[in-house]
Structure formats: C-alpha cells, structure tokens
Amino acid sequence: MVFPSAALLQSQGIPSRSAWSYAAQLHLRMTLNAVQGLLYAGGADGSGATLPGATAKSCLDALLDRRGPWTGGLFGFDDGDPPPADLLAARLRASYWAAHALLHRGYLKRILDFNHDRRERGRPPLQSVASFLQAYPRGEAGPHETLNGAHRAVTAHVKATTAFHGLGARRFIVTNPFGLAHA
Numbered sequence: 001m002v003f004p005s006a007a008l009l010q011s012q013g014i015p016s017r018s019a020w021s022y023a024a025q026l027h028l029r030m031t032l033n034a035v036q037g038l039l040y041a042g043g044a045d046g047s048g049a050t051l052p053g054a055t056a057k058s059c060l061d062a063l064l065d066r067r068g069p070w071t072g073g074l075f076g077f078d079d080g081d082p083p084p085a086d087l088l089a090a091r092l093r094a095s096y097w098a099a100h101a102l103l104h105r106g107y108l109k110r111i112l113d114f115n116h117d118r119r120e121r122g123r124p125p126l127q128s129v130a131s132f133l134q135a136y137p138r139g140e141a142g143p144h145e146t147l148n149g150a151h152r153a154v155t156a157h158v159k160a161t162t163a164f165h166g167l168g169a170r171r172f173i174v175t176n177p178f179g180l181a182h183a
Contacts (some may be wrong), residue, residue, distance in 0.1 A: 020074050021088040028095050036102060062175025083166030094163035100156035
C-alpha cells in the first residue's frame with residue numbers, strides 16, 4: 001500500500017498537523033501490522049508469540065525513532081517528556097508506546113508462563129528478582145534479557161495509557177486501557 005503524502009493532503013486544504021498526523025498514524029499502523037505478523041505467525045490468538053527476531057527488530061528500528069521522518073518533524077519527543085497537550089500528538093505517542101508493548105510482550109509472557117509452570121509442578125511462584133534470575137532456565141533469551149524485556153513491556157503499557165494525561169480538562173476518552181492491558 002502506498003502511504004499518503006502529507007504534502008498532497010496539505011495541497012487539498014488539510015491543515016499541516018492533521019495531514020502529518022494522519023500519514024504518521026497510517027504508516028505506524030501498517031508497519032505494526034507487518035511486525036505483528038512476524039511475531040505472531042504461530043496463531044491469531046497470540047499463542048504463537050515469539051521474541052522479536054532480527055527481521056522484526058530491523059523493521060522497528062527506524063519506525064520507533066521518536067524523532068524519525070514518520071513524525072513529520074512535528075510530533076517527535078523524548079522518553080522523559082510530559083504527555084502532550086494536543087490530541088493528535090497524544091494519539092501518535094500512544095501508538096508509539098503500543099508498538100513497544102507489542103514488541104516486548106513476548107518477554108512478559110515468558111515470565112508469566114515460567115511462574116505458571118512452576119505452580120503446575122507444585123512449586124511456589126518466585127517472589128523476587130534474585131530468585132527469578134537464579135531459577136530461570138538459560139536458552140534463547142537469558143534471565144537478564146527476559147527481565148529487561150518484560151520491564152520494557154510494562155513501561156510501554158503504562159506510557160501508552162498515560163499519553164492522554166496532558167489533555168487536561170479537554171481530555172477525551174479515546175483509549176481503552178483495559179484492552180491495551182489485555183493485549
């Protein structure tokens with residue numbers, strides 16, 4: 001699919017911020033759909049979730065640059081920035097963080113599955129990071145990588161749901177944090 005040109009949209013009378021926001025949202029969504037296909041090819045229900053491979057990571061490297069060309073130079077931000085005060089920037093930032101959550105949720109699933117398997121075998125779930133690091137099996141992703149990836153997943157979920165907090169009194173209900181958390 002050819003992405004719309006923000007310049008073409010502007011020539012048709014669409015305001016610059018709206019044109020860039022639409023083009024960036026569409027670009028982000030289409031790229032995320034492709035990455036999701038790479039990560040979850042094993043099943044539409046998420047049962048085939050894998051850790052991000054080299055192909056998925058390379059697809060997202062340029063996409064997840066907060067100041068990349070897909071932002072149109074209008075919506076770039078840094079991790080420590082407060083939530084934006086306008087709706088277009090908030091939607092784009094929430095989508096950005098949702099992309100991070102999608103990329104890293106395989107790590108979070110590994111930790112949850114690991115504790116579930118322990119309980120199924122009659123062993124208590126691990127309660128501390130130190131005990132997790134000691135008990136977690138070595139393999140495709142080590143315990144430190146798994147723990148860091150899970151931390152990035154949780155952080156991304158929180159930031160995706162708080163991206164709208166800068167809208168203040170004009171804050172619209174435009175996201176479903178329960179759906180994001182479930183994903």
